[in-house]
Amino acid sequence: MTTSHSSAPADTRERVRTQRGWYFYDWANSTYYTSVITVFGALYMSSVAADAARADVARNGPTPCVDAQGAESTLQNCDISLFGLQFPAGSLWGYLLSVATILQVLVLPITGAIADSSQYKKRILGLFSFIGAGATALLFFLDDGRWQLGVVLYIIASIGYGASIVIYYSFLPDIATPDERDAVSARGWAFGYLGGGIALAVQLAFYLSRDSFGISESTAVRICYLSSGIWWALFTLIPLRRLRERPGPETAERGLAVVGAGFRELRDTFRAARAFPLTLAFLGAYLIYTDGISTVVTVSAQYGSDELGFSDEVLIATILVIQFVAYFGGMAHGFAARRFGAKRTILGSLVVWIAVVTFAYFIEEGQQFQFYAVAVGIGLVLGGTNALSRSLYSQMIPAGKEAQYYSLYEIGERGTSWLGPLLFAGIGHATGSFRYAIIALVIFFVVGFVLVALVPVRRAIAAAGNREPAVL
The missing domain is CATH 1.20.1250.20 (MFS general substrate transporter like domains)
Known part of the structure; x- marks a missing residue:
């Protein structure tokens, strides 16, 4: 006979209240993927890198970044270099997303293992959420050719986003019974799209009317970055208030010992997954x-x-x-x-x-x-x-x-x-x-x-x- 591992609160009113708080993390983090990655990220990050390349050319030679026909180019023919590797500014975004993905592949498994072996899963959710939101807000300073700063901040934000998502998902069995999970998961995802859409609509309205505020395109984009980070951080406070820490395993470790326990948990999980x-x-x-x-x-x-x-x-x-x-x-x-x-x-x-x-x-x-x-x-x-x-x-x-x-x-x-x-x-x-x-x-x-x-x-x-x- 099978039993559920759900630890959802038995009281229906308390369970619904907890679920509504959980939905808000989808609402909070969606602005990162929708606004920062999908809409504003690629074009602006590449343009900042191209500005740096043009400034470097201006300092070291009279020829600007040009295309094959001799016309000035903003992206593909403006080369930048990182760690001795030289590539077009227009390729920076693709390489950046690839590196961020590889680092997440390395970080996320141990993050999950540490969370399962500790008694502080909600605190870990908050930690990675605020790391991601803080890095996103700091993208406000991505200007004047400081694309290297953008690379570091995007990678930190992506790791914070990915790690927090893993912890967020893992709360689902804690807050919903098996019969409730489909509806709860669907509502959370839907709520996230609504939040991301509202944030993006406001940001686009601001961006498209930037001239009436007397600000440049660059400043408008950077304000959108800042608002995304603030949005993410502020609305994360709601699930952190509503969610409850689940009692960890009897052998749960504390302090730095959690990290060692996390690595052992990860090893055991990979072995056991084959079952x-x-x-x-x-x-x-x-x-x-x-x-x-x-x-x-x-x-x-x-x-x-x-x-x-x-x-x-x-x-x-x-x-x-x-x-x-x-x-x-x-x-x-x-x-x-x-x-x-x-x-x-x-x-x-x-x-x-x-x-x-x-x-x-x-x-x-x-x-x-x-x-x-x-x-x-x-x-x-x-x-x-x-x-x-x-x-x-x-x-x-x-x-x-x-x-x-x-x-x-x-x-x-x-x-x-x-x-x-x-x-x-x-x-x-x-x-x-x-x-x-x-x-x-x-x-x-x-x-x-x-x-x-x-x-x-x-x-x-x-x-x-x-x-x-x-x-x-």
């Missing part, structure tokens, strides 16, 4: 289709700009459409999971993903309303697919190992996130058309659908020693 092949099978399926999801989101602006010829205004509007529709999509997935179960709802959402990507292939150049329709489709399934994956995975995790298994979840996602962009770029390069590249992404959703369908989730939940939810 739960069905959990790992679901994780493998998730890593495939989530790579398709993240690729569609990250390349949609490039597809809209380079293949369909849309202006920046259309692309910005598309991002906002996705953010706000994702709120309703996440809530809808929670209702659907309550009726049909998480597995069936995930399978249904993957079918929608296939339809959306296929429709994107047929968008006519310059037809912005067709592009908005695709944005609506993405928003409807974006948050919900990931939210239900998060909650279904929580049912398959052995008791007391939540943070460690969610660290595997996160580093697996980051470790495979290069496959989709590589396929997209490779096919676009080989065919000269991003239409063929976008339709090729369907394979991630088809393969993911097949693999999820083959995973016997009830057996996986029972094997982990947990109680099955009534609807699955």
Whole structure:
């Protein structure tokens, strides 16, 4: 007979109050990914590096950064160097994200192990949250060619973000019963998209009206960075107030001994994970289709700009459409999971993903309303697919190992996130058309659908020693 490892408060009113506090961390951190990474990061970071390159050229020679035709360039032909390596300023953002991802792969597993072996999981959540928020706010000083400062701060913020997400996810079994987790996870994800959308809308309104405030484009972007860090830090106070520390294991260590215990926990988890092949099978399926999801989101602006010829205004509007529709999509997935179960709802959402990507292939150049329709489709399934994956995975995790298994979840996602962009770029390069590249992404959703369908989730939940939810 199986038992649930949920330590959710028995009192319904207290449990709901705790869950509402938990939602706010999705609300708090979403502005980092939406505003700092997706919208403002790439262009501004590269432009600061290009400014530094032009200033260096001006000091050392009369020739400015130029392209092949002799016209002044701002990015690709302005070289910068780091640790003896020289590369175009326009490539800095891609390299930076890659390095940040590699460092997270190294840091997240031990973070999860330390959290599970200590009695202070909430404090660890707060620590990494404020580290990430502080580094984000300090990006305000990213100006006057100080791109090296930006590299350091972005890496620190990314590690704070990733580590806090692992701890945040691991609270789900603590605050919700098995029958509640799908709805709670979906609400949290939806709430996050709503918060990220509101923050981004305010920031974009400020950025686009910067002339009326008499400030430069650079200053406007840096104020948006500062506001994102403040937003993240302030709203993190709500979950830190509402969440409760779960009693740690009887052998829980204190002080610096927690670090040693964390390494031992990590070693034991990797050894023990092989005893739960069905959990790992679901994780493998998730890593495939989530790579398709993240690729569609990250390349949609490039597809809209380079293949369909849309202006920046259309692309910005598309991002906002996705953010706000994702709120309703996440809530809808929670209702659907309550009726049909998480597995069936995930399978249904993957079918929608296939339809959306296929429709994107047929968008006519310059037809912005067709592009908005695709944005609506993405928003409807974006948050919900990931939210239900998060909650279904929580049912398959052995008791007391939540943070460690969610660290595997996160580093697996980051470790495979290069496959989709590589396929997209490779096919676009080989065919000269991003239409063929976008339709090729369907394979991630088809393969993911097949693999999820083959995973016997009830057996996986029972094997982990947990109680099955009534609807699955």
